[in-house]
Amino acid sequence: MTASPHLEFERDIAEIEERIKNLLSVADGKGIDVTSELDVLRDKLDSLREETYRSLRAIEQVQVARHPRRPYALDYVERCFTDWIEMHGDRSYRDDEAMVGGWARLGGDSVMLIGHQKGRDMKENLRRNFGMPHPEGYRKALRLMRQAEKFGRPVVTLIDTPGAYPGIGAEERGQAEAIAMNLREMARLRTPLVSVVIGEGGSGGALALGVTDRILMLEHSIYSVISPEGCAAILWRSAEHREEAAEALRLTSENLVELGIADEIIQEPQGGAHQDWDGAALTLKETLLRHLTELSGLGTNELLRRRQAKYEGMGAWRENSAAHITGEVSAGT
Amino acid sequence: MAWFRKEKKPLRSAERRDVPTDVFVKCEGCGEAIYREKLTHNLEVCPDCGFHFRIDAEAYVELLIDDGNFNELDMHLRAADPLRFTDLKAYIDRIGISEAKGQGEAVITGTGVIDGMQVALAVMDFRFIAGSMGSVVGEKISRCGRVALERRIPLVIVNASGGARMQEGIYSLMQMAKTSAVLADLHEAGIPYVSILTDPTTGGVTASYAMLGDVHLAEPGALIGFAGPRVIEETIKQELPDGFQRSEFLLRHGMVDRVVDRRELKAELAIVLRHMGNAWENHS
Numbered sequence: 001m002t003a004s005p006h007l008e009f010e011r012d013i014a015e016i017e018e019r020i021k022n023l024l025s026v027a028d029g030k031g032i033d034v035t036s037e038l039d040v041l042r043d044k045l046d047s048l049r050e051e052t053y054r055s056l057r058a059i060e061q062v063q064v065a066r067h068p069r070r071p072y073a074l075d076y077v078e079r080c081f082t083d084w085i086e087m088h089g090d091r092s093y094r095d096d097e098a099m100v101g102g103w104a105r106l107g108g109d110s111v112m113l114i115g116h117q118k119g120r121d122m123k124e125n126l127r128r129n130f131g132m133p134h135p136e137g138y139r140k141a142l143r144l145m146r147q148a149e150k151f152g153r154p155v156v157t158l159i160d161t162p163g164a165y166p167g168i169g170a171e172e173r174g175q176a177e178a179i180a181m182n183l184r185e186m187a188r189l190r191t192p193l194v195s196v197v198i199g200e201g202g203s204g205g206a207l208a209l210g211v212t213d214r215i216l217m218l219e220h221s222i223y224s225v226i227s228p229e230g231c232a233a234i235l236w237r238s239a240e241h242r243e244e245a246a247e248a249l250r251l252t253s254e255n256l257v258e259l260g261i262a263d264e265i266i267q268e269p270q271g272g273a274h275q276d277w278d279g280a281a282l283t284l285k286e287t288l289l290r291h292l293t294e295l296s297g298l299g300t301n302e303l304l305r306r307r308q309a310k311y312e313g314m315g316a317w318r319e320n321s322a323a324h325i326t327g328e329v330s331a332g333t
Numbered sequence: 334m335a336w337f338r339k340e341k342k343p344l345r346s347a348e349r350r351d352v353p354t355d356v357f358v359k360c361e362g363c364g365e366a367i368y369r370e371k372l373t374h375n376l377e378v379c380p381d382c383g384f385h386f387r388i389d390a391e392a393y394v395e396l397l398i399d400d401g402n403f404n405e406l407d408m409h410l411r412a413a414d415p416l417r418f419t420d421l422k423a424y425i426d427r428i429g430i431s432e433a434k435g436q437g438e439a440v441i442t443g444t445g446v447i448d449g450m451q452v453a454l455a456v457m458d459f460r461f462i463a464g465s466m467g468s469v470v471g472e473k474i475s476r477c478g479r480v481a482l483e484r485r486i487p488l489v490i491v492n493a494s495g496g497a498r499m500q501e502g503i504y505s506l507m508q509m510a511k512t513s514a515v516l517a518d519l520h521e522a523g524i525p526y527v528s529i530l531t532d533p534t535t536g537g538v539t540a541s542y543a544m545l546g547d548v549h550l551a552e553p554g555a556l557i558g559f560a561g562p563r564v565i566e567e568t569i570k571q572e573l574p575d576g577f578q579r580s581e582f583l584l585r586h587g588m589v590d591r592v593v594d595r596r597e598l599k600a601e602l603a604i605v606l607r608h609m610g611n612a613w614e615n616h617s
Contacts (some may be wrong), residue, residue, distance in 0.1 A: 164540075166560035166568045171578060174588045176539035176559035180513060184545055187514035188521065203497075203506060204540045204559065211510045225497045225506040225537075230564075235420035235499060249502045250416050259415070261503050311514045312475065314507040315468030316415035319407075324472075325415055326504065 007063045009052060013271070016045045049271040056220070058246035062228060064220040065199050066162075069274040071281070072131075073100055073115030073158040076198065079281030080288070081106055081113060089140060093173065096137030098129045098161070101144040106156070107289050112148035114141045114209060115158030118199075131200075132165040135178035138208045142182050145189055154192040154292055157209035162227065163202035179208045186211035187311060192295035192303060194288060196266070197221040197253075198273075213307050214291045215261060217253035218280070219268040223261070224251035260327015261314075264291075360384050362554075376595050385552050385595055387532055390441045390458035393491045397454065397599050398445035405443040407476055410469045412438065416502050424500035427462060436461045438469045439494070442477035444486070448603035450610065453481035456491040457538070463495030466538050470498075471508025474542060478515035487525040487606050492543040496536020496561075509541035516545045525609040527602060530557050530580065530589065548605050549589040550598070551580035557589070 006014040020041050027034040056064065064070070077084055081104035088095040101114035116133065119125030141157075148155045164175050186193060193212035201210070201223030217223060224231075228246035229239045236245065256262035266287050273280035295303065316325040357366040362384025372379070376396065377386040388396075394403050411432070418424040439461040444453050455477045457464045474490065481488040497505040519526055528546030532555035540559050551557060558578035566573055576582050583589045593601050 164559060166565045168565065168569065168573065168577070171558050171560065171565070172582075172586050174544070174586065177544040177588060179540040179559070180509075180542070180544040183510050183513035183541055184517045184520070187510065188517045204509065204537060207506055207509055211514070223503060225502055226499050231499050237421075241420075245420075248416065248418050248420065249499070251502070256503060259503060261507065308514065311507070311511045314511045315471055315504050316413040316501070317468045317472055318411040318413050320409055323413055325413065326507075 007060070007067065009056075009060050009063075013045065013048055013052060016041055016048065020045070046270065049275075053220075053271055057243070058249075058252060059228065059243045061220055061252045062222055062246050064272050064274075065222045067272065067274045068120075070199055071273055071277045072120070073117045073160060073198065075277055076158060076281050076284060077104060077113060077115075079278060080285040081111075083110075084113075087144060090136040090143060092139060093136045096129075096134050096140060097127045098131050098133040098165075099137030099141055101141060103153075106285065106292070109292070110151075110153050111292070112144050112153055112155045113158070114144055114155065115198075116161040116205070116209070118160060129165060131161045132163060133161065133205060133208075134165055134167075134170045135173040135175040138175070138178040138182050141209060142178075142185055145182075145186065145193075149189050149191045152191060154194065154295065155189070155212075156288060156292075157193070157195040157212065159195055159197045159201050159206045159209050159223075160199035160221075161202045161205045162200055164205035164208075179204045182208040183211050187307065188304065190300050190304065192292065192298075193307075194291050194295070196284065196288070197223050197262075198284075201251075202227060211311070213295055213303060213310075214263050215256075216264050216266055216287060216291070217256055217262045218266050218273060218284070219253055220272050221253055222251045223253075223256050224249050258327075260325070358386075361386070378595050383553060383594065385532065385554055387459065387493070388595075389460060390456040390491075393456045393531075394441060394443075394445070394454070396595070397447055397489070397491075397602065399447065399449070403443050403445040403454070405441060406480065407442055407473050408437055410438065410473055412467055412469050412501075414500075415468075415504060416500070418500040418502070420500075427500070431461045434460075438473065439464045439466070439498075440470045440473050442473045444480060444484075447489070447599065447606065450603070450606055451484070451486045452606070453477050453484070453486055453488045454491075455489070457493045459493040459495070459533075462498060464493045464538075465495050465498035465505070466508050466536075466541075467498035467501040467505050468508060471505075471511045474512045475515045478512070478519055481524055481526075482515075482518055482522055485522070485524060487527065487609065488519060489527045489529065489602065489606075490542060490546075491529045491531060492534040492538055493531045494534055494536065494538035494543075496538060506537065509537045512542045513545060516542055520545075525606060527605060529598070529602070530583075531555050533557070535559065535561055544588070547609065548591075550591050550593045550601065550605075551583060551589040552595055552598070553580055553592050555580045557583050 083105040086102040100117045104113040116131045118131035119128040194214045195212040196216045228242040232241035232245040233239045253265045269276035269279035360379040363382035414425045442455040527548045530551040534557045580592045
């Protein structure tokens with residue numbers, strides 16, 4: 001299956017893009033001035049994109065988050081960081097290419113950069129397992145985080161995975177234990193941690209890079225306890241109900257800020273990050289720098305105290321007549 | 334907080350114990366008919382083949398805690414419905430139905446004595462929405478862990494869960510982080526934590542506190558894993574090997590320390606706690 005470059009709801013956008021392309025080639029061949037026609041088409045394209053992307057339904061956000069032309073972790077590494085030294089392996093079993101990590105420089109400072117990595121084509125995806133790590137991927141990530149802690153450098157993680165891999169080897173080698181250990185160790189790692197969901201934040205496989213002082217989300221990324229398809233299959237007893245499931249799960253960046261989990265939405269270029277990788281990378285870089293500067297101003301104890309308080313307060317429950325909801329001040333009901 | 338003394342009564346099976354005509358039970362392991370009363374006296378373990386029937390949370394409290402002296406904590410915590418989640422049924426109604434059956438939530442927590450040693454104990458209850466982990470489970474486990482931390486007593490969790498509670502969306506995922514964070518503190522403080530794995534322990538619970546014990550004890554034949562077997566089969570399009578994701582499989586692959594018969598569970602747990610107890614008490 002070759003990846004379709006356009007999503008269904010983008011069909012009108014694609015049509016105008018095609019017309020612009022045709023017009024340009026005609027003009028090129030015959031030396032005709034088509035500036036005014038082009039301007040009209042480009043204006044139309046801009047407003048259509050803006051309109052379309054302003055009011056995406058949940059399931060459409062999911063599609064954008066999974067867009068085959070969306071920038072992946074290494075695309076951002078190339079654009080936001082310098083002196084990138086990728087490091088390999090968990091020192092125990094093998095190197096998992098669904099997870100990448102290494103030293104990188106952001107602005108002037110070294111950070112440990114770790115991210116899920118999807119493949120751009122089928123061949124690469126066989127190596128990268130579609131961005132679904134095995135246990136050794138999480139263990140590599142933890143090894144690198146501990147190294148960052150040792151040298152007093154912050155950790156930046158880029159989250160983009162459908163989830164942990166449901167396979168025999170992954171279970172045999174203890175992916176539950178590997179994820180759990182990351183959660184426990186990240187909770188108390190003595191260095192600043194920032195995570196950014198750049199595409200798909202799929203369940204435990206995402207959270208294994210997500211216990212962080214700041215949780216940022218690209219505008220069209222999603223973050224969910226289960227995929228809409230998986231949720232629909234279980235609760236609606238048919239994957240066809242994925243649209244309702246996507247809506248019900250509240251998985252968009254806007255939802256996650258409302259729910260008090262994500263700290264900030266990083267705006268994407270008009271029409272999504274897949275339209276303009278450089279533009280998306282520039283905003284990401286500036287946002288990361290701002291958060292890392294803020295966090296580096298806190299002492300380690302204060303950093304850990306805040307991280308502890310943040311995770312202690314996660315959730316929504318009722319106790320006697322009071323309700324606790326993350327992000328809201330406890331109120332009697 | 335309430336202190337209650339439970340009357341001595343036999344362990345109850347989680348399944349269909351209210352049917353008075355069940356004089357015999359067919360064993361799911363060997364297919365033999367077992368005399369109901371005999372099964373009850375055998376802690377719901379088949380006397381012929383050793384098959385472990387599921388038992389409920391109260392039954393584990395009774396099994397593990399001396400004389401049933403259990404000081405239950407946070408019993409009034411109840412699920413909220415932060416997403417106003419509705420699938421084929423509204424989440425709020427699902428909660429209501431389970432609560433009406435007298436089950437407060439998918440975990441009971443408290444303190445008690447095991448073979449003379451004070452412990453903090455949490456027992457998950459598969460009857461309440463498949464033992465799924467929502468915010469209440471996360472909060473109760475986390476508070477229970479903090480009691481262990483403050484009083485410097487070991488933490489024991491009996492696990493049984495279908496995974497995260499989807500109806501609480503991202504909040505349920507975050508309970509994995511929240512509970513693991515408390516266990517990080519216990520770990521740093523040198524306080525023992527024993528995880529007991531029963532049938533079934535899957536999903537987000539396995540990928541957080543269930544797999545973070547100093548010691549992992551699993552009941553025989555229990556399904557323990559992250560991804561469910563059906564999901565794996567659908568993904569890899571092949572049949573799974575016999576015994577895949579069962580306790581004995583995890584033992585072979587180094588994920589649990591011991592597979593322990595329910596009839597030996599309390600005795601083994603006590604020995605383990607006593608071994609660890611000496612060391613950490615001296616450090617405090």
